[in-house]
Amino acid sequence: MRLIDTHCHLDEDAFSHDRADVVAAAVDRGVTRMLTIGTTAESSRAAVEIAEQFPAVFAVVGIQPNYTAEAKPDDWPVIEKLANHPRVVAVGETGLDRYWDYAPIEIQQDYFDRHLELSRRLGKPFVVHCREAEADVVAQLKAHATDGLLAGVMHSFCGDQATAEACLEMGMHISFAGMVTYKKSDELRAVAAMVPSDRILVETDAPYLAPVPNRGKRNEPGWVRHTAECLADVRGVTPEEFAAQTTENAVRLFALQQFE
Numbered sequence: 228m229r230l231i232d233t234h235c236h237l238d239e240d241a242f243s244h245d246r247a248d249v250v251a252a253a254v255d256r257g258v259t260r261m262l263t264i265g266t267t268a269e270s271s272r273a274a275v276e277i278a279e280q281f282p283a284v285f286a287v288v289g290i291q292p293n294y295t296a297e298a299k300p301d302d303w304p305v306i307e308k309l310a311n312h313p314r315v316v317a318v319g320e321t322g323l324d325r326y327w328d329y330a331p332i333e334i335q336q337d338y339f340d341r342h343l344e345l346s347r348r349l350g351k352p353f354v355v356h357c358r359e360a361e362a363d364v365v366a367q368l369k370a371h372a373t374d375g376l377l378a379g380v381m382h383s384f385c386g387d388q389a390t391a392e393a394c395l396e397m398g399m400h401i402s403f404a405g406m407v408t409y410k411k412s413d414e415l416r417a418v419a420a421m422v423p424s425d426r427i428l429v430e431t432d433a434p435y436l437a438p439v440p441n442r443g444k445r446n447e448p449g450w451v452r453h454t455a456e457c458l459a460d461v462r463g464v465t466p467e468e469f470a471a472q473t474t475e476n477a478v479r480l481f482a483l484q485q486f487e
């Protein structure tokens with residue numbers, strides 16, 4: 228069974244002492260490819276370095292909504308430059324976050340626009356972070372979807388069915404993280420059950436949100452299997468079928484076949 232962890236943060240301090248072991252353990256468990264996501268200019272630079280170091284790791288570069296207010300004027304040109312790197316397979320994470328009050332929404336929206344424009348210019352997809360801002364995210368995505376479908380993913384999806392449907396209609400992929408394995412997540416599991424099989428992805432968001440049975444521990448890419456098994460069960464397919472389908476989706480969306 229082969230899986231791709233489409234969203235993790237290997238540059239974080241939580242991995243500074245054993246990053247190589249974590250990547251090797253994931254590969255051992257069949258997680259043969261993982262995408263490490265930048266959240267600031269500095270973290271995006273680190274993500275690219277990690278992707279250069281490990282053949283199994285690819286980078287995504289961007290300024291996460293909660294870090295947009297503290298971004299310096301020179302940071303965006305850094306992202307634009309890094310985005311051209313051959314091992315950078317997408318732009319982000321970007322989006323809107325109304326849960327934390329770290330950045331005024333206008334600044335978040337400005338950076339969201341910049342990421343969407345950069346994604347289009349480079350022909351690389353984008354990764355969306357959305358927290359308690361579903362209607363605003365959908366509206367902003369719609370404004371960019373005027374001349375066709377969008378190539379992007381709603382990462383660690385935790386919205387409702389209507390939001391998922393609006394995103395799917397624009398061509399978006401939906402990715403689920405460990406939260407879907409939690410006992411209280413019945414509504415989220417119902418959403419996961421209805422996402423078309425050619426649009427669903429799986430991720431860890433490591434080091435955060437470890438799936439059951441490792442909830443509360445430092446999360447790592449090798450554990451994406453637990454979330455995949457839960458999703459397969461919810462969707463009434465075998466874990467092998469689910470792994471093959473989500474791997475095919477991730478390879479297609481992030482153009483990973485070019486590295487084979």
Ligand SMILES: [Zn+2]
Binds near residue numbers: 234235236264320432
């Ligand atoms: Zn993330």
